[in-house]
Amino acid sequence: MPKLTLLKRNKPKEIVALVRYEKRYRMLQSKLNRYHPYDISEALMVMTGEEREKIYAQINREKLAKVFEHIPDEKAAEYLLELERPLAAKVLSLMETDDSVDILQHLKHEDSTEFLVLLEEETREKIRRLSKYKHQTAGSEMNTEFIKLHPDMDIKEAMRELIDKADEVELIDTLFVTDDDNKLLGVIDLKDMIVAKHPIKVKSIMNDNFYAVHVLDGIQEVVRDIQKYDTLAMPVLNDNDELEGVITMYDAMDIIEETAHDDYAKLAGLPTEDDVYDTAMQSAKKRFPWLALLLVLNIIVSTVLASYEETIAAIAVLVLFQPMILDMAGNIGTQSLAVTILRISRETLRTRVNIVQHLVSETLIGMLNGLILGTLSFLTSWTLLTVLRLGEIGGDVTPFRVAGIVGISIFVALSVSALLGSLIPMILNKLKVDPAVASGPFITTINDVTALMVYFGLASAFLMVLL
């Protein structure tokens, strides 16, 4: 009976326990080697520096490189500095090039230069080539290890090449046929290759009708193509149709996950780096700027309110409905914001028609919901004011009139908030500012200001008519 590994086993925890309590070095080493690099990476992130040292010492460089590939970039950069410099350089060179580039970009300039000097010429060249591609392009995410075959090779020779190189690449399902200038001529499905019989040339079993992407293509688009065409390894070409790298289905999965995480973080006003493994101080530091910004911006809100001091004093009961209006306006703004951020990051808002359509439909949604909720809130607040005799109501300030002000304000505030919630991230995106940087605090403040101006502005107008 083979050993069954269940999903529920907490392997990272096992590793932590192992490092803490297994005192026999040999034992530790052999036990550690049974774990998948992913589990070790998860364990590393909850360990102390000393415990991590033990892991670094017990697993070989190839595995350590795999472990580092699984660690989020920022943390990986931090841990890399815990290694002896030569070992760190070795690990960097054993990792997939796109991952080492990401880590190097998270290091201080002097550290990364130091590492680069220690690397072999060949690795340095690979890293240099990849680092010139901007974030979120196919070039920045591709693997540079793949199996290349020559069109005139015999199948037997090709098979030998495959056997030789198999360990260096992630996936052997797709083989690439290139000419002497590295131009991609076709792809071969491994299935066709193993079924083929000698003698036959590579070019006669290759498929020259294949999908490929360009190094500068947006990564979201590439992921969509990979999913749409069920491509296990998508070739990435440069302007001259030369094969520069491949993006695998596995890479696509990671990108899907990262994109989702980024979208999520943007919405919550969090920086996009993973927060789970940070210490309380590190987390607090990351979240503080957003809160501080919000605090300072809120002075504007207070100013608006202060300017309506007289109205507030005259109809104090208005204050009771203020949180309700702000909550609803804030929420409908967030809903529009969420949909907009998602569409921006999935690259579906590219043409002018798309953008206008999106703005119109978001505003219509706001108006529709504003109408429904405005009516509802008019009715409920009227009832509340009449039945419970909330607040001091007297003279010309009748429950009906107060409820009217509340209802109309909600309609207007909700419509405007929905429009702003979709407009602001798009403007920021146009200005090349990451919508994440500003969306949260700015949207909140702008929503508050508009909603309060509508609410108390309406009430002041009402008072002026009366007096």
Add this chain to the structure above:
Amino acid sequence: MNENYEDIVRVIKEASPGTIQNELEKYHPSDVAETFDALSEDDQMHLLITLNHHLLADIFAHLKPKRVVKLLSKMDTSKASRVIGTMESDDATDVLKAVHSQKRGEYLNVLDDDTRVELQKLIHYKEETAGSIMTTDYIVLEKDMDVKVAMKTLIGNAESTEGIQRLFVLDDNNFLEGVIELKKLIQARSPKNIESLMVTDVITVKADDDIEDVARTMQNYGIYLMPVVNDKNQLQGVITMDDAADVLDMETDEDYARFASISKEETINRSVWKSALHRLPWLMLLLGIGLIVGAIMSTFEETIEQVTVLVFFLPLIMDMGGNTGTQSLAVTVRGISRQHYIDKQSRKRHIIKEFRVGIINGIGIGILAFFTSGIFLSIMSGFEFIEATHPPFLVGLAIGLSVGAALIITTVFGAIVPLTLHRLNFDPAVASGPFITTMNDVLGLLIYFIIAGAIILWLPDVLAGIGG
């Protein structure tokens, strides 16, 4: 539309019935499917008759199951069931699930026994379980085979099997004994038996495991073909990575949508009416919460009247609490979905961490709030923009303290609420929003009016009492 759209349309319109099959095979079935959907009914009918069942099966795999059912109903039953029999078993199952049960029986009856039994079994797996996305096409080896024999088995079955990155070693009773990576097999030289090449410590999933968990496991460990076993460790099927990627894509969109209180559909298509209705319930709930908050506030009417200036900072308290609550909520919900908090210890550690974060930021923001509001009030009353009924920095002190306290509490609740809901088997992303908002609004207000009211109204008297 894809870039091949026009070419494909031309082929369909112009190619003779004899060549159309060959011409269309040059394009990816996904592109043909997309084009197919845009064709007139006559053209579609023409294709359904002319194309053979292999190509139709490939095309149908890229159409929605409901569409496929409609198309199948236009074909004669024997061809329709041949198409179903040719599709990958997970796709065929999706289609059969969408077919009316009587018609389903008709299709199944025409199929050969093996396929029928297999599909009947697969239909019973519930949506969202590993069983519903697994396929039963995989390559089986035996452990005492020589690598040469194994290679022959592989060559014989490669064409009809979607995923060949891993080969599965089973005994006579289908018990999974081990797995061999294809790389290892092609590198091995005869004589060598399979047992010496296989890995026995295999990660497997059960047919009723949640597909999101399965997809994440495949992503974490980079598994291209995941074996699905039953309780006795008998192999039931495998899940390919492209299916896992689709699952992950859908599930992450769903999580995001829930968190933003929008519906999943909104991440894909748009109809103003539907979107508006989907977003309405949560807004209605906020209306209710808002009214309760209003009622609570009315009990502090006296304080409000005496210290009108407190009203100016009401949005500040609410916004800060709301924002910190959302931050820790987002971090926690994400941690839950990534299975970070699977035992008591890790949950406790997380809550303590969030508490610390709350204290650090609460103190920092509290001090900042003290100064900004103090300075703000000094300036405002200095220019006689507002009436200076109370000393600006006394009000500042009240604001700073209550913002700090509110911040600590909402940060902790932002972590505790989703963890508790998750323990009680509620979806933390859906249910947390209302809880956090209510807690934030109600607690925030209580803290604010009690602390601030006490400081502004009583502190001067107390100090005067001590002084004199």
